Amino acid sequence: MFRQETGRLTAALVRALGDFDMAEELVQESLLEAVEHWPKDGIPDKPGAWLLTTARRKAIDQFRRQARFRDKLALLEGVLMRDDTAEGDDRLRLIFTCCHPALSREAQVALTLRAVAGLTTTEIARAFITSEATIAQRIVRAKRKIVDAKIPYRVPAERDMGERLDEVLAVLYLMFNEGYLATAGERASRRDLAEDAVWLAGLMVRLMPEEPEALGLLALMRLHLARADSRFDDEGNLVLLQDQDRSRWDQERIGSALVALRRAAALRRSGPYQLQAAIAACHAEARAWEATDWRQIVALYDALLELLPSPVVQLNRAIARRYLDGADAALPDVDALKEALEDYYLFHATRAELLRDLGRDAEGRAALARALELTANPAERALLQRRLG
Amino acid sequence: MKYVLLFGDTKERAKQWEAMPEAQKQAAYAPITQWFERYGRKITGGHELQPDRTATTVKFNNGKAVVTDGPFIEGKESIGGYAEVNVADLDEAIEMAKGWPTGGLVEVRPVVDRGEPQR
Secondary structure, X not given: OHHHHHHHHHHHHHHHHOOXXXXXXXXXXXXXXXXXXXXXXXXXXXXXXXXXXXXXXXXXXXXXXXXXXXXXXXXXXXXXXOOXXXXXXXXXXXXXXXXXXXXXXXXXXXXXXXXXXXXXHHHHHHHOOOOHHHHHHHHHHHHHHHHHOOOOOOOOOHHHHHHHHHHHXXXXXXXXXXXXXXXXXXXXXXOXXXXXXXXXXXXXXXXXXXXXXXXXXXXXXXXXXXXXHHHEOOOOOEOOHHHOOHHHOOHHHHHHHHHHHHHXXXXXXXXXXXXXXXXXXXXXXXXXXXXXXXXXXXXHHHHHHHHOOOHHHHHHHHHHHHHHHOHHHHHHHHHOOHHXXXXXXXXXXXXXXXXXXXXXXXXXXXXXXXXXXXXXXXXXXXXXXXXXX | OEEEEEEEEEHHHHHHHHHOOHHHHHHHHHHHHHHHHHOHHHEEEEEEOOOXXXXXXXXXXXXXXXXXXXXOOOOOEEEEEEEEEEOXXXXXXXXXXXXXXXXXXXXXXXXXXXXXXXX
């Protein structure tokens, strides 16, 4: 419930004060005060205004202590008087600064979660199963670099926009996967980062409605989440797409993803997230595994490969070909990736399946054993163990 | 805001550069000269450095100065030159680094600002 307010507040304060570190600190302190007071005194009618007043009070206290900041007092007056468009700009500036390519990916993720999504250091640490000290240090270092190296607080220029937006979307997708790929057991004790990432992607779409890739990413995340509940059975075992109970898929989420994807398509600038979302949509729209449109999926992978030539995408295309053209057609495609994907467990797991289809059981079992050596994820391991028998 | 751009390259490419015939080297300088001209107003200093083999390192061991042959940066890369630039912010410095014509690597480092008057 805080996250709507925090990002907005941080953004407004950074703009007014021109001091990322201080603004961020003020917001965190105000949130702590809220956590302390609201349970006792009740939630105020306008939580945002309450937080802003608190942050301003704290800022004024600090400025009084530091005489050289007196002239900044006036800046605070301006914070309240902004219209909606200006506020949108503030938040974009904040997001692009948090996801500046001069910061490490880890720092980008932590900073975005804290400054834009309003998570506390404790929450971020819990989400990444790491210590609070590690996250706190990561954030402090990032903020220090923003100040010391003078990373500008602004929306990137038009000519850099494509690259910089890619960076933001990559941060959000990594955040999403961190949450989404957590196993059921882990998920119980972890904050759901996937939900935070979806919220942030939604925010990007609201702030930059003409960017089809932001819409594509939002659609992709929604489609993954729509199937999240059916990915594990009651014992926490991984359930493959073909065995999932499709009646448990969240149709509302699928619907909203398809709307986002259509909006993206109408902007007529294709991109990797849109194509991945389109592939996920093919699965989501198939009423049964047997009804999957593999021809369409292979074609979408071909388009994706043109934009994103990667061996993992090629592997996925080969898997789709298994169902379109058969294992004998898919196996050579997979084998061609041996050099690039030697250490990737899914390469061996896929080979194992194809070899089994072709009746080459001994080779299949060897490939399965190799796959098992290469993954530490307990759910993945359990699935491979079951196949080994 | 002042930054130093450190121009680096792999040791292998640095050697190739050194071995280049003079006429070819002159031609290769043209885009570098253009770069310096293009950003002339923002560049406050800089030099191309002689190759790694000319470097001498003075290293202090328990306060005692020990002179050794070679650069102190170990690894596959070496620094071939630097430029000191005065620009608005990191983005502008990165923009200049992205335009560096010879490839390789460019490290962008802000300098410590103690509020001294500009020279």
